[in-house]
Amino acid sequence: MKKWLKYLIVSSLVLQNLHTSIMASTLTDEQETVRQKFNQDMAQIYGLGDEEYPLRIGEYGDLHVYDKGYGSTKEETYMLAYGNMSGGDDRGEKEFLGKNSEGDLVPNPQYRWKVGWDGKVISKWGDHKPWMKSYCDQSVFDMASFDIPGIGDNVTLEEAIQVGVDIAYGGKKYKDVKQPDAPNYSDRNYPLHNVGDKPNGGWIEYVHIITPPTQDTWGQGRLYKGGRYYMGVPIAPFSLIGPNLTVTLECAQAEGAGVRNDDVVKASAIVKSTFDENVDTTYKWTVKGNTTGTMYQQKEESACKFTGYGEGASQGSATIPSEGSEFDAVFDLEFIMPKEPVTIIFEINPSKNPEESIYTDNKDSESISWIRYDIAKANYTLYYDELTKELEHELAGGGIPGSVQSPNKSLWRWEGNLTGALNVDIEDNDGALSDAKVKDDTNPPVDEAAESVTRSPIIQGVIKREEYGDFYLPNLSNPIREMIVFYEGDVKRDYDYHTSHSVYCCENEDGSSHYYDCSGCSTYYGSGTQNGIFQPGEDRISITTQVYNGRKPMPSVEARHFKKEIDDNTHDSLNKTIWWESDEYEMFVQRWMKNVFATGDMTYEAIQGQHERIFTQQNKAMIEWGINQSMSSIYEEDLNSAKRKSTNKLDYPHVPFATDRDLQRQYKYPFKSGYYFNPAGEYTLTIRTEIYKDEAKETQEHKDLVDEVLQSFNYGSNMTYVDKGSNYQLKLQIDDPTAATAAEGLLGIQRDYNYVTEYEVPYSPDAAGFTHTYFKEILEGYEESNTQNSKDEYKYREYIQEGQYICKVVEETLVTITVNPDNQKCYTFGGMKNGKYYMTAWLNDVDVSSITNVPGMTLKGVNTEKQLDEIALQVHGSMYDDLNN
Numbered sequence: 001m002k003k004w005l006k007y008l009i010v011s012s013l014v015l016q017n018l019h020t021s022i023m024a025s026t027l028t029d030e031q032e033t034v035r036q037k038f039n040q041d042m043a044q045i046y047g048l049g050d051e052e053y054p055l056r057i058g059e060y061g062d063l064h065v066y067d068k069g070y071g072s073t074k075e076e077t078y079m080l081a082y083g084n085m086s087g088g089d090d091r092g093e094k095e096f097l098g099k100n101s102e103g104d105l106v107p108n109p110q111y112r113w114k115v116g117w118d119g120k121v122i123s124k125w126g127d128h129k130p131w132m133k134s135y136c137d138q139s140v141f142d143m144a145s146f147d148i149p150g151i152g153d154n155v156t157l158e159e160a161i162q163v164g165v166d167i168a169y170g171g172k173k174y175k176d177v178k179q180p181d182a183p184n185y186s187d188r189n190y191p192l193h194n195v196g197d198k199p200n201g202g203w204i205e206y207v208h209i210i211t212p213p214t215q216d217t218w219g220q221g222r223l224y225k226g227g228r229y230y231m232g233v234p235i236a237p238f239s240l241i242g243p244n245l246t247v248t249l250e251c252a253q254a255e256g257a258g259v260r261n262d263d264v265v266k267a268s269a270i271v272k273s274t275f276d277e278n279v280d281t282t283y284k285w286t287v288k289g290n291t292t293g294t295m296y297q298q299k300e301e302s303a304c305k306f307t308g309y310g311e312g313a314s315q316g317s318a319t320i321p322s323e324g325s326e327f328d329a330v331f332d333l334e335f336i337m338p339k340e341p342v343t344i345i346f347e348i349n350p351s352k353n354p355e356e357s358i359y360t361d362n363k364d365s366e367s368i369s370w371i372r373y374d375i376a377k378a379n380y381t382l383y384y385d386e387l388t389k390e391l392e393h394e395l396a397g398g399g400i401p402g403s404v405q406s407p408n409k410s411l412w413r414w415e416g417n418l419t420g421a422l423n424v425d426i427e428d429n430d431g432a433l434s435d436a437k438v439k440d441d442t443n444p445p446v447d448e449a450a451e452s453v454t455r456s457p458i459i460q461g462v463i464k465r466e467e468y469g470d471f472y473l474p475n476l477s478n479p480i481r482e483m484i485v486f487y488e489g490d491v492k493r494d495y496d497y498h499t500s501h502s503v504y505c506c507e508n509e510d511g512s513s514h515y516y517d518c519s520g521c522s523t524y525y526g527s528g529t530q531n532g533i534f535q536p537g538e539d540r541i542s543i544t545t546q547v548y549n550g551r552k553p554m555p556s557v558e559a560r561h562f563k564k565e566i567d568d569n570t571h572d573s574l575n576k577t578i579w580w581e582s583d584e585y586e587m588f589v590q591r592w593m594k595n596v597f598a599t600g601d602m603t604y605e606a607i608q609g610q611h612e613r614i615f616t617q618q619n620k621a622m623i624e625w626g627i628n629q630s631m632s633s634i635y636e637e638d639l640n641s642a643k644r645k646s647t648n649k650l651d652y653p654h655v656p657f658a659t660d661r662d663l664q665r666q667y668k669y670p671f672k673s674g675y676y677f678n679p680a681g682e683y684t685l686t687i688r689t690e691i692y693k694d695e696a697k698e699t700q701e702h703k704d705l706v707d708e709v710l711q712s713f714n715y716g717s718n719m720t721y722v723d724k725g726s727n728y729q730l731k732l733q734i735d736d737p738t739a740a741t742a743a744e745g746l747l748g749i750q751r752d753y754n755y756v757t758e759y760e761v762p763y764s765p766d767a768a769g770f771t772h773t774y775f776k777e778i779l780e781g782y783e784e785s786n787t788q789n790s791k792d793e794y795k796y797r798e799y800i801q802e803g804q805y806i807c808k809v810v811e812e813t814l815v816t817i818t819v820n821p822d823n824q825k826c827y828t829f830g831g832m833k834n835g836k837y838y839m840t841a842w843l844n845d846v847d848v849s850s851i852t853n854v855p856g857m858t859l860k861g862v863n864t865e866k867q868l869d870e871i872a873l874q875v876h877g878s879m880y881d882d883l884n885n
Helices: 029-046 158-169 636-643 661-666 700-710 788-794
Strands: 063-067 078-082 086-090 093-099 105-107 146-148 152-155 191-193 208-211 219-225 229-235 245-250 264-273 279-289 305-308 315-320 329-336 342-348 363-368 374-382 386-394 400-403 418-427 434-438 446-448 452-455 458-464 480-498 501-507 513-518 525-545 565-567 575-581 585-587 589-596 602-608 613-615 618-629 681-693 713-723 726-733 747-760 807-819 835-843 869-875
Touching (some): 029 078, 078 093, 264 342, 279 329, 315 329, 386 525, 400 418, 400 480, 700 807
Parallel strands (some): 386 589
Antiparallel strands (some): 063 078, 093 105, 146 152, 208 219, 264 329, 342 363, 386 458, 400 525, 418 446, 418 480, 501 513, 565 575, 585 613, 618 681, 747 807
């Protein structure tokens, strides 16, 4: 079917005075032309000949032709009626112009309504298909389709009705068409008709057509209500219909009960064209708040999105496809529903370019009712030091109202209590709250003698850190989980009310019963139910779990810059101190976290720390070499015997020195080769260590250090000795520090080990006890470790777990080295050259890096300018005579 029928918007909808031409028995030439054109249209359009629906001088009186009809300014249009005007008077105007050829009254457009259909817009007043309900007889024009020259084929009169109603009543209120003294005139400000409005299904299914329109004449129809009342409906001539743009606004939300605030509303404006070519024109969206008047298409919070045709804006220009195009122009709108009802309006061609003969259908609107829907947001935090927390959340802040209205009845009374329930639905897909439920006794069913109640459900549950994946999450990741709690519900209350009824009075004279209407007695009641709701809404609960499980690398601590060196490490120092760092010991740590209850009470639980902490401390070893008996003190007896010139061999237990006075004055230890010169001396090595260990016992480091340092001892002489005919150099060393003797019995070794003590480094597994600084320096959350901020900002502090042990072990070993403890006689080679010779005790360097784990750490021996012990002697073959036997 050709798309041709569109609406007409005239420049002025105010009714104009009608010029009336009344003919007695003969029509003027102009009127006759109108009559003939009418008959011609009836034959061409509706297929009715002169005998079926002629316009002629008939039984109802003379034919009158009234020009201009309802005031269209486009072309000459007419209204036709037989006979004289009739009905009531209004400002000199009669209610009816006359009758049509079927005898139906033709309404006068200038006559204001004496009665009206108050409280209803025209498009919502009539009954559907009144001819199916015996309100009227269906005519050949009702719901039929016709071929209209210059317009289209198989078209109904739907659009002609729409244009007629729009021209006559569009944009008007009851006061514009109603007489001041008419009943219910107080409703005069009620809207009568909005341009473009029509019943569901269209006018053609509601309007009974009395007289059809023609090219130039107005038709009329009727809307019926209950069979008792009808309203006249003007139907526009076809000459008022031309090329046109039509808007149909579609919005699914407009068909339901309303839209909740914050929900998305979507609408589409479909623009159809009857132009032969594409046309460029303008468009405009309006989203207006019905309460505040806010233009939401201009508000950022409404998040309006304009897509489809147009420029992506609320207004602009667009090209509309022609009538023969495959697609219509579709403009799409999306926005967030505010907290008030809104009206969506779309207008095509507000600039009236291109020119249209009808503008009534260029604008369409939809009203979106608002369902108040409370949305509240709540945020809760499981703090850094909290393991679990009981949560009690009062839904909607408490006091969710539910109510019913009082009945609109006379003499009513409540019957029974208000009943119902507030339903709560917890949606926790993220697992934000464990064991979430409505707390017992906080949301009882409604059963109260009241019109309104409130409920304050409390949502309770437990925030559990373990369910958020903590102890495996990066620090400060602070996961957020959300849950939504929906609430809605119904309430109702039954009531009784008084009803009008007939009451028996008495018998009439003819014996029949007599009744009268009772409207005030209180003995007869009907019943009903008032229904209401709880205010619906939702609480969006967000739970943040703060995460801090300790850092892995700890910051530098000055006190833990341990010395790795040897004090007084020179070749002439007998006392030296070795400093090095102890072994590393992994210490298991714990933090104390809270379980917080809804009452405010707390319990604490020890949670193992994510990182073990490494304990080390400053180890120390003090090494001291000493001389119990020097060679000079031992050889003093032999030297004195020589000074006395003793020739008794027994007076020289170690060495027979020369008795010559001159030699004695010249040399301190004069000696003749070939005689015995027994090595002698007694020396001590004292090593005291302080070593940190995880058990209290003799340390390997102490033993190894004693062994290594002891082996640095050397004793010898540059004289030549002889044994069983073989010459040798005297050089005594300790190859096995664990042996009691060395160098073929010439060195006696005695160890005196003393486990002095151990000192346990104290700590407490919690804040109640004392923890030594050494531990605080390696634990997070203390000033001593430069991590106090962890305690201040993240409530994180570590403690050593029970069952671990660190102590400082103090040990001391005294080693006594006796040279030639049995005073064995060692004979020198008689052929030694005369000259200066030495008897010396010295120390070699000792590499202690394997003990201290300090690469290259070497303990310097005593073997340069100052030896541990030494005497210088003069050897000469002729110093003195042989000793007496």
